[in-house]
Amino acid sequence: MEDKEKLYYAWNWFEFHANQRLVLFRFFLIFIGAIGYLLVGLGGNPVVLILSGLAIIILSKRFQIIDVRNRELVECGRKSLDKMEKKLGLTDEGVGPRSYEKPEKRELLQEILGDSNLPKDIKNIKDYERIRHSYIYNQVFYYAKVLGRIILIIGIVTLIKDYFDVCGVFGYL
Numbered sequence: 001m002e003d004k005e006k007l008y009y010a011w012n013w014f015e016f017h018a019n020q021r022l023v024l025f026r027f028f029l030i031f032i033g034a035i036g037y038l039l040v041g042l043g044g045n046p047v048v049l050i051l052s053g054l055a056i057i058i059l060s061k062r063f064q065i066i067d068v069r070n071r072e073l074v075e076c077g078r079k080s081l082d083k084m085e086k087k088l089g090l091t092d093e094g095v096g097p098r099s100y101e102k103p104e105k106r107e108l109l110q111e112i113l114g115d116s117n118l119p120k121d122i123k124n125i126k127d128y129e130r131i132r133h134s135y136i137y138n139q140v141f142y143y144a145k146v147l148g149r150i151i152l153i154i155g156i157v158t159l160i161k162d163y164f165d166v167c168g169v170f171g172y173l
Contacts, residue, residue: 007085010077011081014078015077018077020070020073021067021074025067025140027063028140028144032056035055039052039151046156046162047155047159049151049152049154053155054148056148056151057148060142060145061141
């Protein structure tokens with residue numbers, strides 16, 4: 001296989017799995033939106049609350065696991081592209097997500113993006129870690145799991161309260 005074909009293959013690999021990651025996240029948001037719609041429509045039913053809470057928790061964890069796998073596949077493609085770009089002389093260091101950490105790369109990005117998008121002096125590079133998709137995806141998955149737990153607890157409390165109300169115990173609550 002020629003170098004050009006290898007580069008083409010590496011790029012297709014990277015592009016496919018990067019797109020797959022975005023599509024996966026969109027599906028996650030659609031599922032969470034559908035569960036939210038269900039909650040609004042049938043919100044007072046404790047069984048719906050419990051099942052919705054469990055569904056959100058399970059979906060969040062499953063989608064997060066799939067995202068980790070896709071991230072690994074994207075990283076494989078990124079490493080292959082970096083090697084091929086170096087080999088073909090397209091770049092000296094490859095194109096990576098942290099290219100703004102090196103002063104010469106930061107200056108190039110400032111020139112391209114403008115000073116308003118990337119400060120000249122990045123004092124705390126960790127602040128820019130939050131820009132990455134992985135960080136934001138993980139935050140969304142984490143807070144979705146927290147929301148699922150809250151909905152689950154509200155459903156259980158409502159179910160218990162409704163049960164005791166039917167039985168006449170704690171009718172004054």
